[in-house]
Amino acid sequence: MTDLTTSPAARVPLADVSPAIALGPLDGRYRAAVAPLVDHLSEPALNRERLLVEVEWVIHLTRTGVVPGAPRLSAAEEDYLRGVVTTFGADEIARLGAIEKVTVHDVKAIEYFLKEHLAAAPDVLGADTALPAVSELVHFCCTSEDVNNLSYALMVRGAVTEVWLPAARALVGEVAAMARQHRDVPLLARTHGQPATPTTLGKELAVLAHRLGRQLRRVEGAEYLGKLNGATGTYGAHVAAVPGADWPEVSRTFVEGLGLTWNPLTTQIESHDWQAELYSDVARFNRILHNLATDVWTYISMGVFIQIPVAGATGSSTMPHKVNPIRFENAEANLELSSALLDTLASTLVTSRLQRDLTDSTTQRNIGPAFGHGLLAIDNVRRGLRALAVDRDLLERDLDANxxxxxxxxxxxxxxxxxxxxxxxxxxxxxxxxxxxxxxxxxxxxxxxxxxxxxxxxxxxxxxxxxxxxxxxxxxxxxxxxxx
The missing domain is CATH 1.10.40.30 (Fumarase/aspartase (C-terminal domain))
Structure with a gap:
């Protein structure tokens, strides 16, 4: 008999299995619930937004004529450039990865990738295209953070407005609908866990819907800031290259053209204060939703809510009678993880030593998991709420006994x-x-x-x-x- 404590049997190295096995549950077990965020907050999504910023910067520079001698691009040439972004897929991700292995710098790899497409433009548009001539306008006077801050703002805005907010609004709408449905259902309240002045089940659900709705409106009003002003926020390279241009105005119109709010005063980085504000609001929404999950869990344990069994589902591996409130327990855990990550983002991103340090670079790569755990929790709560019924007889007995x-x-x-x-x-x-x-x-x-x-x-x-x-x-x- 093999002694596993001293000579474990050889195993298949799971890290070598193809397709690659996810390290975390968001990309494994719970992939389906959070997949929409991949289009906004994944590494390829970041690189696609970087490409968009670089492309739009070239177009902006040529349209404004700010760089003397730069040709004005035709509509077909602008479309070609924008097509580099819209067609960014598996092959492009692989090519960009190969370039980055050489540059060992993610933003420089984007620059070279785009320049390859400019060099290839004559094969598509004809030999007389001006695109190869504007190759050096790619990343012109930019520091990496000029591209990154705008890319993250676009990513986060997309994730919030196109994925998180619709899911959160739907959840709040469902809680509000339950509140209206049970508007007149009397419920013995419990303050400090003891019988207290009766209320209605609808009113108690309405309190939670109201609280969540207030946070939604704060998130809906979020500002997404951006900057493009060079290595230390002074337009130093810009002025040296083209002294007579109104570079702050060029920057403002570019940033606002992306649908962002222009930040005129920064160091090398955009200060990330808007991110801290947003993440604090989302974390507060999470905590109120956590309160809803714990209250509903408690009502289930009291028998106020009956869970509707799902055909074929197992509540307990050993106790056949059980229908466990797993949706709300799963939501609790994921809300705690999401809030912890959002709190870390909010507290650390507002600090950058002197004109720049790189702590924000690694920190911002966790925006996806922060929203992913929150989105998963929203999904679980919505599914859990749909599987509830109210035991009106129990409520009546509870009231009559007090x-x-x-x-x-x-x-x-x-x-x-x-x-x-x-x-x-x-x-x-x-x-x-x-x-x-x-x-x-x-x-x-x-x-x-x-x-x-x-x-x-x-x-x-x-x-x-x-x-x-x-x-x-x-x-x-x-x-x-x-x-x-």
Whole structure:
């Protein structure tokens, strides 16, 4: 018998298996849920946006005529350049990778890759094309960070507006729909885990939908900043190359032409403050969603929500009866991972030593996982919510077993009539405390107490008719404050 502690058996090296095995779950087990982010936040997506920035910079320079002698490109030539971006796929990724193995510099590889396409332009457009002549306008007066900051802004904007926000809006819409559906369903509240003033299930869901919606609106209002001003933010190379040009204006119109907000004052890097603001807002959305997941999990454990079994699914490997709330537990874990990454991004990206250090380079490569774990959580919560039903009978039994919660309205009514001059209403709180604290009351107990207080007839009649199920105040109407 082999002793595995001293001589483990030879194994297949999994790192050599083809196709490559994902190291993390986002690119493995959960790939389907986060795949839309690959188009925005993957390494190839970054390189595609870098290509876009380099291409648009060449077009901008030739259109503005800022560099003396540079030819104006035709529409066909501009289309050819932009086609380098739109056709960027597997073959181009491989070619770019081969170039980077030589340059050992990712942005320089982009420059050389684009120059190859400019050199090949005569084969497509004819020998008289001007594209080879503008080859040195590729990366003209740019530092790598001029390209990178704009690329990341475009990537993050695309990921947020085209992937994350639609998923988050759909989630909030579904929570709001549940709130409206259960608008009038009475629910025994629990403050500090103890029976408390009844509410409605719809109102409690509406609170969460409202909180999430506020954060969505903050994210929707995010600014995506960009800069193009050279190695230390001074336009030094620009002015040396073409002294008479209004380079800040050229920069502003270029950045704004990409749909970004121009940042006029930077070091070598764009300061990343907008990223910190955005990631803090997304992390706050995550934490509110985490609160929703833990509340729903708790309601499931209490029996308020019944989970609808999925045919063929296994709840427990040994206990056949179980339907585990895995969607909400999975969401909790992924929200914690996402928020931790977003917090790190937000706290570290705002610092760069003097005019530049490279800490942001590695940090920003984790934007994808930060959003990936959050998107996965949103997907899990949405799927979990769709598999819930409400046990109305349990809610009714729970309310009917806790008549002592009516101590609050009775003592409040006693206070009100006391102020109006009705006698015999002294120490209302203390009297209800003595009656209810730590005790279970029946409907008869409460009604008998109310009948012996000497309240005005109309007040007594109103209180006698009150039940835990009807003592929900304006909870139903409050749901109507939800925004569409």
């Amino acid at each position: 008549w002592e919660v009516l101590g609050e309205p009775v003592q409040s009514a006693m206070r009100a009539v006391s102020v109006a001059g009705v006698t015999g209403m002294e120490n209302p709180y203390e009297r209800l405390k003595e009656l209810t604290r730590g005790k279970r009351l029946t409907a008869d107990d409460m009604r008998e107490f109310i009948g012996g207080l000497g309240l005005p007839a109309d007040v007594a009649a109103r209180l006698v008719e009150l039940t835990p199920a009807t003592y929900t105040g304006l909870a139903s109407e409050l749901v109507d404050h939800l925004r569409d």
